[in-house]
Amino acid sequence: MATPELLNLGFEFVEIFAFIVLATVGLAVIFGMMGIINLAHGEFILVGAYTTSFAVAAGLPLAAAMAVGVLATAAFGLVLERLIIRRLYGRLLDSMVVTWGISLVMIQLTRIAFGNTAPGVGIPFGQLPVVDGPVYYLVLAVVAVGVLGGLYALFMWTDFGVRARATMQDEATARSMGVDTDRMYTATFAIGSGLAGLAGALYAPVMTVTPEYGTSFLVEAFVAVVVGGSSVLLGTILASGFLGTVNAAFTNLAGTFMGQVAMLVAAIVAIRLMPDGITGLLSDLREKWGESE
Amino acid sequence: MSVDSSDGPLAGLRRPFEGPNTMGNTPAFWLGFAVAVTVLAALPVLFGYYAAEIGAVFLAYALLGVSLAFIWGYCGILSFGQVAFFGIGGYAFGVVAINVPTLTGATLGLLAAVAVSTLAAAALGYFMFYGGVRDVYVTILTLVVALVLYTFTGQTAGGEWAIGDARLGGFNGMSGVPDLAIGIGSAGLEIGIVAHYYVTLGALAATYLGLRALVNSRFGYAMVATREDESRTEMFGYDTTFIKFAAFTIGGAIAGLSGVLFATQNNYIDPSVFGITAAALPVVWASVGGRTSLLGTVGAALAIQFVDYQLALSGSEWALVIIGSLLVFVVLVMPEGVAPRLRDLVVDYRSSDPTPADAPAGAEEVSD
Numbered sequence: 001m002a003t004p005e006l007l008n009l010g011f012e013f014v015e016i017f018a019f020i021v022l023a024t025v026g027l028a029v030i031f032g033m034m035g036i037i038n039l040a041h042g043e044f045i046l047v048g049a050y051t052t053s054f055a056v057a058a059g060l061p062l063a064a065a066m067a068v069g070v071l072a073t074a075a076f077g078l079v080l081e082r083l084i085i086r087r088l089y090g091r092l093l094d095s096m097v098v099t100w101g102i103s104l105v106m107i108q109l110t111r112i113a114f115g116n117t118a119p120g121v122g123i124p125f126g127q128l129p130v131v132d133g134p135v136y137y138l139v140l141a142v143v144a145v146g147v148l149g150g151l152y153a154l155f156m157w158t159d160f161g162v163r164a165r166a167t168m169q170d171e172a173t174a175r176s177m178g179v180d181t182d183r184m185y186t187a188t189f190a191i192g193s194g195l196a197g198l199a200g201a202l203y204a205p206v207m208t209v210t211p212e213y214g215t216s217f218l219v220e221a222f223v224a225v226v227v228g229g230s231s232v233l234l235g236t237i238l239a240s241g242f243l244g245t246v247n248a249a250f251t252n253l254a255g256t257f258m259g260q261v262a263m264l265v266a267a268i269v270a271i272r273l274m275p276d277g278i279t280g281l282l283s284d285l286r287e288k289w290g291e292s293e
Numbered sequence: 294m295s296v297d298s299s300d301g302p303l304a305g306l307r308r309p310f311e312g313p314n315t316m317g318n319t320p321a322f323w324l325g326f327a328v329a330v331t332v333l334a335a336l337p338v339l340f341g342y343y344a345a346e347i348g349a350v351f352l353a354y355a356l357l358g359v360s361l362a363f364i365w366g367y368c369g370i371l372s373f374g375q376v377a378f379f380g381i382g383g384y385a386f387g388v389v390a391i392n393v394p395t396l397t398g399a400t401l402g403l404l405a406a407v408a409v410s411t412l413a414a415a416a417l418g419y420f421m422f423y424g425g426v427r428d429v430y431v432t433i434l435t436l437v438v439a440l441v442l443y444t445f446t447g448q449t450a451g452g453e454w455a456i457g458d459a460r461l462g463g464f465n466g467m468s469g470v471p472d473l474a475i476g477i478g479s480a481g482l483e484i485g486i487v488a489h490y491y492v493t494l495g496a497l498a499a500t501y502l503g504l505r506a507l508v509n510s511r512f513g514y515a516m517v518a519t520r521e522d523e524s525r526t527e528m529f530g531y532d533t534t535f536i537k538f539a540a541f542t543i544g545g546a547i548a549g550l551s552g553v554l555f556a557t558q559n560n561y562i563d564p565s566v567f568g569i570t571a572a573a574l575p576v577v578w579a580s581v582g583g584r585t586s587l588l589g590t591v592g593a594a595l596a597i598q599f600v601d602y603q604l605a606l607s608g609s610e611w612a613l614v615i616i617g618s619l620l621v622f623v624v625l626v627m628p629e630g631v632a633p634r635l636r637d638l639v640v641d642y643r644s645s646d647p648t649p650a651d652a653p654a655g656a657e658e659v660s661d
Contacts, residue, residue: 037429087625092429093371097580098624100573104617112610215569219440226433257448264441271434272424 009252011133016251016259017244018141022202023217024224024236025147026195031225032232033168033188035092036085039099041221042214043106044193048073048200049209050110053118062124062205069201070194077193081186089185103214111211118209140202147195152233154191164188223267229277238278243267310502312509314367314517316586316636326588333494337487345490346558351598352493353554358578358594359500359587360547366584367508368540369520374435375575376566377417377442378545382410382552383562384446384461387470392457396476396483399557403473406553407546414545418538436572443567466563473557484557493554500547501587507543508587516540570613577616581623582630589632 027041038044048069055065080102088095125135155161166174167184175181199217207213224243228235246266251259274281311318317326333352337345361375383406390402417438421431450463461467473484473492484492507513518526519533527533556562565571575594582593597616604612627634 037433084621084625091628093432094624094628096371096373096429096432097576098621100576101617101620101624104570104573104613104620108610108613108617112614218569219437222433223437226430257444260444261441264437264444268420268434268437268441271426271430272420275425275427275430 008132009248011128011137012251013244013248014141015133015137016247017240018137018144019203020220020224020240020244021144021148021236022140022199023221024228024240025151025232026192026197026199027221028225028228028232028236029151029195030189030192032230032235033164034185034192035090035095036088036189037092037096037099038192039096039218040103040106041099041196042216042218043103043110044073044077044196044214045200045203045217046106046110046209046211046214047076048197049204049213050114050118050200051197052201052204053121053209056121056204057119062121065121066198066201066204069204070197073197073200074190074194077196078186078190080193081189085189086182086185107211107214114211116210118204120208121205123205136205143198143202147198148233148237151195155233160187219264223264227267227270227274227277229274229279229281231279231283234282235277235279242270242278310505310509312513314508314513315505316633317588330494330498334491337490342486345487347602349486349490349493349558350555351595351602352490352497353551353558354574354578354598355591355594356493356497356500356551356554357548358575358582358590359497359504360544360551361575362579362582362584362587362590363504363508363547364540364544365579366586366590367513367520368516368537369523370537370541370544371432371576372435372541372544373432373572373576374437374439375544375548376572377435377439378410378414378548379552379555380439380442380446380562380564380566381413382406382549383470383556383566384467384552385409385549386553386556387467387562388456388459390471391459391467391469394458394471395478396474396481397478399471399474400476400481402471403475403553407549410549410552411542411546414548415538415542418541418545422534422537422541439567439572440569443564443569446564446567462563464564466561466565468561470556470560470562472560473553489554489558493558496550496554497591500550501591504587512536512539577620580620580630583632583634584630586630586632586636589630593631 023045026044027038030036030038030041050069051072052065052069055068056062060068084098084102085095088098123134123136125139127133128135128138155165163174163179164184164187166177167179167181168188171181174184200213203217207216220243224236224239227243228239243263243266247259247263249259250262270278276284307318307323317323333348336348357375357379360378361372364370364372386402386406388402389405390398392398393401417435420426421434426434446461447464449461450465452460454461454463459467473489475482475484508516515526515531515533515536518529518531519536523533552562552566555566574597578594578597579590581597582589582591584590597619601612601616604615623630
């Protein structure tokens with residue numbers, strides 16, 4: 001009797017964890033590495049979802065359509081960075097206001113151009129046998145973990161990653177060492193956008209794609225980035241784990257709405273206790289620990 | 294900075310409202326201000342009942358914009374959830390006034406709504422500023438609070454979500470919010486549509502003058518110093534945490550008042566006031582008008598909402614596209630906003646004017 005309940009809780013956790021990771025990771029790259037608060041993050045997700053939906057409607061297989069969605073969003077981010085975003089580096093609050101404006105424009109343009117819904121995409125792979133939910137959610141979780149691993153490899157092990165991190169750390173020095181910093185910013189922004197597009201593409205089969213589609217990711221993404229703190233990967237993982245646990249537990253006890261509210265309240269309390277996020281607290285602790293030795 | 298007492302008979306009267314933190318410390322400015330208030334006051338006379346009905350909503354929005362410009366422009370706190378206090382004020386008025394269906398109820402409702410929104414802002418401000426939450430985290434936290442309220446009020450459709458006779462009503466909102474009134478029992482003054490317009494205009498003008506006096510007081514200097522360099526201000530012995538807390542609370546109180554004026558005008562309030570688009574609007578007004586200019590924010594709020602309304606009337610879908618593009622354009626081209634840019638142009642023009650009579654006025658404004 002207890003086992004299926006436990007399985008359900010576990011499944012719920014995996015589902016929410018994957019959602020928060022995928023919703024957050026693009027935003028976290030752009031915020032953590034570039035200091036741009038992208039309030040149009042939800043609309044980047046929207047670009048991925050719409051492109052995927054239309055590609056499926058045009059007859060592409062789902063996986064290929066999703067790839068198209070990711071690439072289209074990355075290209076979109078690249079253009080936007082060249083045109084607007086690069087004027088906003090170092091202007092944190094201005095970046096927030098401008099991207100908010102972009103978000104308003106994009107939502108409304110989407111509505112004008114495509115109406116109130118995109119073509120539907122069916123959920124692949126069918127239902128799970130034991131717990132109540134589609135197999136597809138497990139695929140999403142695997143992809144989420146894969147994305148985190150891939151990002152780690154990209155930024156830690158490749159030449160590009162070293163250059164990108166050097167640019168974010170100290171632009172002047174990086175440039176004097178021969179790094180094309182402008183290109184690093186553009187590329188990093190495009191990667192962040194592509195990751196947002198991936199979230200949109202992956203959730204296109206699960207959630208109805210409307211012009212407000214992006215806003216359903218926005219809250220989780222922002223909360224997770226802030227709770228996570230400035231260290232992109234570790235912060236995303238820890239914050240998603242923490243928020244996912246709270247959300248899954250309360251959803252199980254008192255329904256979806258209470259899960260959502262409990263998660264947001266937990267986030268507010270977490271920010272109050274850890275103003276620099278979980279990773280900020282960790283580095284403080286590490287410092288203290290180092291001193292006492 | 295120095296106010297010239299030989300500027301006219303009203304100089305003594307003007308003095309509390311003038312100083313380095315506001316623009317327009319000249320007789321000409323005050324004349325213009327008086328003309329603007331007169332024109333606004335004449336609108337219902339010229340265009341009738343309907344103009345008063347619509348205009349009051351714009352004025353209530355302008356008051357909301359001012360509450361944000363005050364804390365953002367002068368203290369550096371960007372609250373993306375200023376609408377939270379606006380909505381709390383509106384809902385609180387509705388709950389009290391619906392439960393006490395006499396003039397006492399409306400009077401109590403007004404007091405209770407401002408008190409509740411002030412307390413809410415104080416609680417959130419205490420929680421954030423005394424907890425060491427800073428900069429962008431404050432912005433995101435306030436936004437999250439607004440969105441939590443949106444989620445919460447949105448699911449209150451069921452009959453169990455009622456406070457006394459007042460049903461919160463979920464996404465359908467709370468209808469039957471009474472008109473604003475001052476009185477006890479059935480004796481008193483009921484504030485109808487046109488009177489409501491004048492009450493809102495009066496509240497806006499009074500708030501504007503009050504905030505002008507405040508930002509040009511010692512507290513205002515301390516606010517601006519906190520905005521410019523918080524740790525240095527703290528080193529000089531100011532309690533910057535308290536300054537931010539106090540400014541945020543005052544902003545919340547004003548936003549709550551604007552929420553009451555909004556809800557009593559429409560006789561209705563719904564969760565969309567907490568929504569993402571609504572949350573963005575005060576930020577848009579303050580950015581476009583100029584967040585360090587209270588009057589610029591008022592002008593931007595009135596102008597943008599008027600254009601938005603006209604576009605909506607004509608059935609155009611382009612309102613949000615235009616407003617969003619305007620926001621992007623202004624922040625990229627005029628980071629300080631329209632009003633400070635205009636002021637700079639005026640100052641440049643005056644300082645190129647060789648007549649010495651204008652020189653003191655010019656110098657006075659440069660010191661802003």
